[in-house]
Amino acid sequence: MSDSTRFAGQILGKFVAGSAWADIAAPLRHEAKRSILNHLGCALGVAQDPAVTTALSVMRAFSGLPAATVVGQGARLDPMSAAFVNAIASNLLDYDDTHLRTVIHPAAPLAPALLALAEQRGFSGAAVLHAFLLGGEVECRIGNAVSPGHYARGWHITSTCGAFGAAAGCARLLGLDAERTWHAIGIAASQAAGLVENLPTAAKNIGVGNAARHGMLAALFAEQGYKAAPAAIEGPLGWARATGDACDIGAITEGLGSDWEIGRNTYKPYPAGIVFHAVIDACLELRDSIGVPPEAIARVTVAGDALLLARGDRVVRNERDARVSIHHSAALGFIRGRAGVADFEMPAVTDPALAAFRAKVVALLDDSLPRGAATVTVQLADGREARTTVTAPRGSIERPMSDAELEAKFRDNAAIGGFVGRADRQIEAIWELEAAAEIGPLMALLA
Amino acid sequence: MSDSTRFAGQILGKFVAGSAWADIAAPLRHEAKRSILNHLGCALGVAQDPAVTTALSVMRAFSGLPAATVVGQGARLDPMSAAFVNAIASNLLDYDDTHLRTVIHPAAPLAPALLALAEQRGFSGAAVLHAFLLGGEVECRIGNAVSPGHYARGWHITSTCGAFGAAAGCARLLGLDAERTWHAIGIAASQAAGLVENLPTAAKNIGVGNAARHGMLAALFAEQGYKAAPAAIEGPLGWARATGDACDIGAITEGLGSDWEIGRNTYKPYPAGIVFHAVIDACLELRDSIGVPPEAIARVTVAGDALLLARGDRVVRNERDARVSIHHSAALGFIRGRAGVADFEMPAVTDPALAAFRAKVVALLDDSLPRGAATVTVQLADGREARTTVTAPRGSIERPMSDAELEAKFRDNAAIGGFVGRADRQIEAIWELEAAAEIGPLMALLA
Numbered sequence: 001m002s003d004s005t006r007f008a009g010q011i012l013g014k015f016v017a018g019s020a021w022a023d024i025a026a027p028l029r030h031e032a033k034r035s036i037l038n039h040l041g042c043a044l045g046v047a048q049d050p051a052v053t054t055a056l057s058v059m060r061a062f063s064g065l066p067a068a069t070v071v072g073q074g075a076r077l078d079p080m081s082a083a084f085v086n087a088i089a090s091n092l093l094d095y096d097d098t099h100l101r102t103v104i105h106p107a108a109p110l111a112p113a114l115l116a117l118a119e120q121r122g123f124s125g126a127a128v129l130h131a132f133l134l135g136g137e138v139e140c141r142i143g144n145a146v147s148p149g150h151y152a153r154g155w156h157i158t159s160t161c162g163a164f165g166a167a168a169g170c171a172r173l174l175g176l177d178a179e180r181t182w183h184a185i186g187i188a189a190s191q192a193a194g195l196v197e198n199l200p201t202a203a204k205n206i207g208v209g210n211a212a213r214h215g216m217l218a219a220l221f222a223e224q225g226y227k228a229a230p231a232a233i234e235g236p237l238g239w240a241r242a243t244g245d246a247c248d249i250g251a252i253t254e255g256l257g258s259d260w261e262i263g264r265n266t267y268k269p270y271p272a273g274i275v276f277h278a279v280i281d282a283c284l285e286l287r288d289s290i291g292v293p294p295e296a297i298a299r300v301t302v303a304g305d306a307l308l309l310a311r312g313d314r315v316v317r318n319e320r321d322a323r324v325s326i327h328h329s330a331a332l333g334f335i336r337g338r339a340g341v342a343d344f345e346m347p348a349v350t351d352p353a354l355a356a357f358r359a360k361v362v363a364l365l366d367d368s369l370p371r372g373a374a375t376v377t378v379q380l381a382d383g384r385e386a387r388t389t390v391t392a393p394r395g396s397i398e399r400p401m402s403d404a405e406l407e408a409k410f411r412d413n414a415a416i417g418g419f420v421g422r423a424d425r426q427i428e429a430i431w432e433l434e435a436a437a438e439i440g441p442l443m444a445l446l447a
Numbered sequence: 448m449s450d451s452t453r454f455a456g457q458i459l460g461k462f463v464a465g466s467a468w469a470d471i472a473a474p475l476r477h478e479a480k481r482s483i484l485n486h487l488g489c490a491l492g493v494a495q496d497p498a499v500t501t502a503l504s505v506m507r508a509f510s511g512l513p514a515a516t517v518v519g520q521g522a523r524l525d526p527m528s529a530a531f532v533n534a535i536a537s538n539l540l541d542y543d544d545t546h547l548r549t550v551i552h553p554a555a556p557l558a559p560a561l562l563a564l565a566e567q568r569g570f571s572g573a574a575v576l577h578a579f580l581l582g583g584e585v586e587c588r589i590g591n592a593v594s595p596g597h598y599a600r601g602w603h604i605t606s607t608c609g610a611f612g613a614a615a616g617c618a619r620l621l622g623l624d625a626e627r628t629w630h631a632i633g634i635a636a637s638q639a640a641g642l643v644e645n646l647p648t649a650a651k652n653i654g655v656g657n658a659a660r661h662g663m664l665a666a667l668f669a670e671q672g673y674k675a676a677p678a679a680i681e682g683p684l685g686w687a688r689a690t691g692d693a694c695d696i697g698a699i700t701e702g703l704g705s706d707w708e709i710g711r712n713t714y715k716p717y718p719a720g721i722v723f724h725a726v727i728d729a730c731l732e733l734r735d736s737i738g739v740p741p742e743a744i745a746r747v748t749v750a751g752d753a754l755l756l757a758r759g760d761r762v763v764r765n766e767r768d769a770r771v772s773i774h775h776s777a778a779l780g781f782i783r784g785r786a787g788v789a790d791f792e793m794p795a796v797t798d799p800a801l802a803a804f805r806a807k808v809v810a811l812l813d814d815s816l817p818r819g820a821a822t823v824t825v826q827l828a829d830g831r832e833a834r835t836t837v838t839a840p841r842g843s844i845e846r847p848m849s850d851a852e853l854e855a856k857f858r859d860n861a862a863i864g865g866f867v868g869r870a871d872r873q874i875e876a877i878w879e880l881e882a883a884a885e886i887g888p889l890m891a892l893l894a
């Protein structure tokens with residue numbers, strides 16, 4: 001960087017505007033497709049959820065020309081409104097992707113803005129994938145710079161950092177130069193909002209939807225000449241200090257373009273809190289290895305670190321409880337041998353077989369286990385015992401979901417949303433995005 | 448309040464939903480009209496400013512049915528988009544109203560949302576005035592609770608607290624019950640954003656426009672059943688803590704409904720920084736009392752506190768400098784005998800007579816003077832001297848703008864915006880708002 005490049009937004013603007021698709025390595029290109037596959041499946045899965053249909057009906061009254069598809073709704077809105085609703089859908093169950101270091105869900109605020117803008121303006125699939133990687137990189141790197149204090153203080157980091165990512169991605173898609181991209185990122189700083197306190201409520205959705213919409217708005221205004229302060233992120237009265245944190249600017253820019261944070265995106269195999277994934281995996285593994293019916297099991301002991309116990313040792317009364325329950329996770333592993341979306345809904349919560357099994361599960365603190373790990377011990381009625389420890393569950397960086405697993409997750413989601421027939425064609429269109437001259441055909445399949 | 452009323456948003460929700468127009472005292476009703484008169488004049492004055500026309504052109508592509516007037520533009524947009532542009536216009540030059548304790552500009556984020564929604568749905572003038580007072584009260588009281596730390600940390604308090612005010616006002620206009628109004632305020636907490644760092648740039652406008660739009664969005668979603676966390680404002684991971692401040696909940700609710708903060712709204716007579724108003728007033732007074740031509744003045748000494756000197760002792764190169772210059776303020780007082788919008792624009796900046804007079808002005812620290820006061824001493828070429836001190840300038844709480852002065856300011860703004868012919872009818876329609884069955888006729892006059 002030259003001496004004149006001093007501000008975080010300025011360095012990011014140069015990076016985003018100057019990046020060449022030809023320089024993006026094949027694995028990273030493929031990761032972008034995996035992220036979008038996972039993202040769109042999650043949105044399809046909740047297409048009939050009232051939170052999503054309500055968002056659609058409110059925005060419909062305030063939408064301009066319907067040029068962008070609302071996923072799974074048979075409806076189109078203007079690109080900003082479509083991005084708002086699609087972002088809400090994708091993140092609704094927190095079943096989407098996770099950048100583990102920051103707990104950002106990178107795709108939800110970003111991909112809907114890019115897909116909507118590209119659908120309206122006829123941009124190519126490769127342009128969308130490239131903008132996704134660049135926007136995601138901006139989003140996760142700014143997140144790194146303010147983590148973990150930002151989330152701990154109450155900021156829903158997916159919503160706040162998502163606005164930066166969507167701004168940078170949309171700026172790239174619109175072909176803005178480095179300076180206008182810098183301004184777009186700075187305008188996003190004046191729009192970043194969303195609170196952890198509101199996460200258990202529908203107000204969460206507004207924050208996530210806004211991030212997508214605001215990012216697009218920032219890029220559109222920067223395109224028309226609106227400017228922001230040079231140090232909108234790190235200045236003395238800028239975003240980082242206002243939100244309560246000193247910003248580690250170095251984390252934003254160090255290794256930019258060579259060490260890709262968005263390449264560390266992960267995907268959830270189960271629609272449960274991420275710390276419960278090791279519990280589910282361990283129980284699935286034991287179910288296979290011991291090969292006895294559930295009645296033969298007398299007791300299951302689940303050991304984990306303090307976070308697992310604090311979050312998961314609870315009575316299960318509703319869907320929200322089920323998604324963060326040690327007992328329900330273990331019961332699904334042994335009784336159903338799976339843990340899909342339907343397995344955390346009310347029929348599963350009230351299923352007598354699951355309820356009876358939950359009562360056999362005991363949670364135990366084991367401080368020697370790392371975060372995200374679990375040891376499960378099964379005591380059979382005949383006195384035998386079996387045990388396994390999972391430290392890297394499916395979907396972790398060490399054991400990523402395979403393409404086939406992501407496809408299966410997509411099909412599962414599509415079926416839940418009521419879209420069985422077209423899943424194969426949708427999956428195929430996503431894998432072929434890089435060669436697509438326009439993304440309209442993919443979006444038509446998702447309508 | 449009953450024991451079950453424990454949360455700030457809950458208390459505000461009860462207050463807003465339960466207020467009766469018949470219980471609002473006449474002076475407060477009149478203050479609402481004065482605020483709206485001042486607000487609409489400011490928006491008319493900048494109708495031709497590129498920042499406003501750019502905002503209109505960007506939003507036009509994303510607007511639903513054009514049911515709300517964009518002030519001074521001959522254009523209509525959907526209510527959310529119209530509110531966005533009108534909020535930007537009203538606050539563009541910071542010539543609008545000021546709640547002095549918080550430095551909030553109460554009307555900009557609030558009135559546009561109310562007027563747009565009322566125009567679309569046919570609500571009455573009295574309903575708008577009532578919602579304005581209630582929304583403004585919520586806005587200023589939440590501002591009190593986080594001041595002065597909030598602004599000092601970098602939050603543009605007009606944008607952040609404006610979202611709460613617009614949410615509460617729109618909730619009232621929509622007839623939401625106490626609980627839904629509480630949720631609307633909580634949803635606003637997840638949308639409040641805007642940075643002081645960005646104030647010298649067009650990014651400021653986005654924050655102010657969003658506040659209006661977000662408040663309306665929050666109310667519309669709350670109407671449809673979206674909920675927020677009970678303690679979205681003051682909770683451990685809520686808005687106040689996330690933004691870096693402990694929230695003084697007492698300041699939000701103490702005296703609510705009897706001691707009206709929005710009744711302390713003030714209006715600027717001059718489009719200059721508020722600390723320069725005493726300088727202008729003192730010079731106007733001396734000009735009248737000494738009655739000599741400018742050439743007879745050898746030297747003008749302006750004494751004030753540290754803030755006045757820190758902000759105002761500067762070389763004037765452009766319009767922004769002129770609005771925060773001791774020297775330019777004094778020159779306008781003596782040379783032009785007025786300080787309207789045009790007197791701070793480039794022709795005035797480069798006017799040789801003003802430039803020559805600015806060179807005669809000396810700034811002097813006088814720590815004994817209170818904030819906002821100024822002592823001006825004139826030395827004539829013949830050796831005589833005259834002096835006056837102004838501690839309560841025009842437009843301050845102690846010396847409020849009269850109705851006639853607000854009308855004159857409105858006419859001045861209307862003329863600058865290019866709308867001379869209709870100002871009298873517009874003013875009349877605003878004074879008669881309380882009896883208007885619908886506000887459509889007023890908005891048509893403002894188109």
